[in-house]
Amino acid sequence: xxxxxxxxxxxxxxxxxKAFKDLKTMGISTVQDFLxxxxxxxxxxxxxxxxxxxxxxxxxxxVGTITSIKSRPAKNRHMIIVDAVLExxxxxxxxxxxxxxxxMNTIHPGTELSLSGTVDFRFNRSMAxxxxxxxxxxxxxxxxxxxxxxSGSLKMNRMRSAMNIALSCVHEFDEWxxxxxxxKESLVDLPTALSxxxxxxxQKDLDRAIDRLKFEELFLHQMMxxxxxxxxxxxxxxxVPIDEDALKQFVVSLPFELTSAQRMAAWEIVQDLAxxxxxxxxxxxxxxxxxxxxxxIAASRVLAQDRLVVYLAPxxxxxxxxxxxxxxxxxxxxxALFTRSQKQIGNEVVKKEKLIEAIREGNVRxxxxxxxxxxxxxxxxxxxxxxxxxxxxxxxxxxxxxxxxNSEYAPHLLSMTATxxxxxxxxxxxxxxxxxxxxxLPKGRKAIGTAVVAQSDRxxxxxxx
Numbered sequence: 001x002x003x004x005x006x007x008x009x010x011x012x013x014x015x016x017x018k019a020f021k022d023l024k025t026m027g028i029s030t031v032q033d034f035l036x037x038x039x040x041x042x043x044x045x046x047x048x049x050x051x052x053x054x055x056x057x058x059x060x061x062x063v064g065t066i067t068s069i070k071s072r073p074a075k076n077r078h079m080i081i082v083d084a085v086l087e088x089x090x091x092x093x094x095x096x097x098x099x100x101x102x103x104m105n106t107i108h109p110g111t112e113l114s115l116s117g118t119v120d121f122r123f124n125r126s127m128a129x130x131x132x133x134x135x136x137x138x139x140x141x142x143x144x145x146x147x148x149x150x151s152g153s154l155k156m157n158r159m160r161s162a163m164n165i166a167l168s169c170v171h172e173f174d175e176w177x178x179x180x181x182x183x184k185e186s187l188v189d190l191p192t193a194l195s196x197x198x199x200x201x202x203q204k205d206l207d208r209a210i211d212r213l214k215f216e217e218l219f220l221h222q223m224m225x226x227x228x229x230x231x232x233x234x235x236x237x238x239x240v241p242i243d244e245d246a247l248k249q250f251v252v253s254l255p256f257e258l259t260s261a262q263r264m265a266a267w268e269i270v271q272d273l274a275x276x277x278x279x280x281x282x283x284x285x286x287x288x289x290x291x292x293x294x295x296x297i298a299a300s301r302v303l304a305q306d307r308l309v310v311y312l313a314p315x316x317x318x319x320x321x322x323x324x325x326x327x328x329x330x331x332x333x334x335x336a337l338f339t340r341s342q343k344q345i346g347n348e349v350v351k352k353e354k355l356i357e358a359i360r361e362g363n364v365r366x367x368x369x370x371x372x373x374x375x376x377x378x379x380x381x382x383x384x385x386x387x388x389x390x391x392x393x394x395x396x397x398x399x400x401x402x403x404x405x406n407s408e409y410a411p412h413l414l415s416m417t418a419t420x421x422x423x424x425x426x427x428x429x430x431x432x433x434x435x436x437x438x439x440x441l442p443k444g445r446k447a448i449g450t451a452v453v454a455q456s457d458r459x460x461x462x463x464x465x
Contacts, residue, residue, distance in 0.1 A: 005030065005169055007030065008030060009023050009029060014158045015158075021152070023151075023154070031166050038213070044059055045117075045131070046202075048061045050062070050091075051064065051087070051090050052090035056120055056125070057119070057120060060118070061142040063088065063142075065087055065088070065113075068083075068084060069104065070104075071083075080101040081097070086113065093126070094126035095130060107132075116132075116141035117130030139160065140160060143200075145160070146198050164199065167194070171191050173191050177190070187211065187215060188209065188212050192209070235410040237278040237409055238411075239276050240305055242270055242271065242273075247301070250297060254293065257443065261289075261440040262293065264436075265283055268281070269414060273298060273301060273412050279412035281415070282415045283295070284416075285418065285437065286448055287448065288448070289442070289445075290442050295311070298385065299311075306365065307365070308364075308366075308383045309366045309385045311389070312373060313389045316341060316342060319342075322389070327346065330366060334358075336366065336367045337368055338359075338368070339372055345358060345364060356378055360379045362381065383411045384409070385412045390417060
């Protein structure tokens with residue numbers, strides 16, 4: 001039976017019903033899925049040595065003849081050990097296999113084998129649990145060998161053998177990158193990259209395959225970001241007019257003085273809120289740099305327009321803390337708390353149904369919560385501004401879903417992160433976002449210290465913390 005990309009992975013030799021079930025738990029159903037399950041590392045057995053030249057600790061391949069083989073129980077009686085001796089024209093090498101008693105039926109004195117592994121002194125000087133195959137096969141030994149993630153009953157050598165068969169239809173992959181781009185970036189084509197990522201002939205082949213697949217992944221990310229930007233540009237958002245007097249009044253009411261970086265970031269955000277298409281901005285700053293108050297300044301203008309503000313925190317503890325902060329900042333507004341286990345309007349504990357109704361009826365204009373707020377059962381009418389704390393836990397798909405939450409108007413979105421990444425990298429990783437940076441700490445804040453602690457000093461570190 002011919003194998004094609006659309007064939008079930010169960011049709012691959014060595015993949016029975018049980019192995020196929022295990023593959024499905026890894027998201028692999030078809031041969032195409034199987035080929036796209038790339039190795040997570042490699043064993044380099046490309047160095048082929050004579051036995052006399054084998055060095056301890058070096059991954060190598062040796063080729064010779066089995067001169068003896070026998071099995072014995074281990075001391076704990078729960079394991080069978082197979083001892084063998086491999087010889088070539090330069091000497092002999094002890095071989096040890098653990099819990100592979102079936103080898104007694106497949107390997108006999110006089111059998112020629114190619115063995116790959118590492119020689120060490122754990123069991124006297126020997127090669128323990130080497131990969132083996134006939135010397136003319138060159139799939140598992142004498143080359144750079146792929147190492148795959150496994151699940152359940154899947155075995156590594158069976159996975160490798162099945163992958164080698166699956167590669168027979170790798171030419172069915174369509175090359176989707178433009179030819180001029182492939183030439184400009186000196187990339188290999190997709191079928192070649194997939195062949196080399198699984199069974200590279202040389203390290204150079206592997207490097208070129210990795211370069212192609214990395215470029216492809218990054219290119220797709222940027223295309224996705226471009227699509228989100230394009231869709232955002234044609235969506236309508238609630239415009240929040242800039243009121244400089246009101247902004248100054250809110251800032252003056254704060255019990256502390258803003259840094260110039262906070263003022264700059266807040267001004268960039270309120271300018272975005274005044275536009276008719278949805279803001280999609282990342283606010284980046286260290287822990288303690290004052291990101292929350294910058295978000296609150298923007299929220300003050302949205303609340304003044306009698307529109308809904310939602311603040312999403314990564315944990316219930318942080319949501320509860322920010323609920324208390326927003327209550328102090330906005331004493332004239334009913335600030336709600338909505339997490340899996342906590343439902344409040346102001347300081348009043350309420351049932352979930354009552355809180356959902358209050359939001360739907362417009363009696364609550366500021367909701368602090370976790371991602372539980374985004375449940376399908378929670379209607380968010382007049383939603384104008386969403387603040388996402390700890391942006392790295394909130395992917396582009398979720399950001400895109402927020403834009404689709406309201407069919408008529410998409411909310412303005414402010415993501416916040418304390419992850420210290422350079423602006424250039426932020427634009428790469430979060431290409432659908434504009435970036436604002438708070439690079440100053442407020443007065444009186446202690447500097448953030450970073451230290452490397454040795455394993456032996458862990459107790460002292462915990463005491464210090």
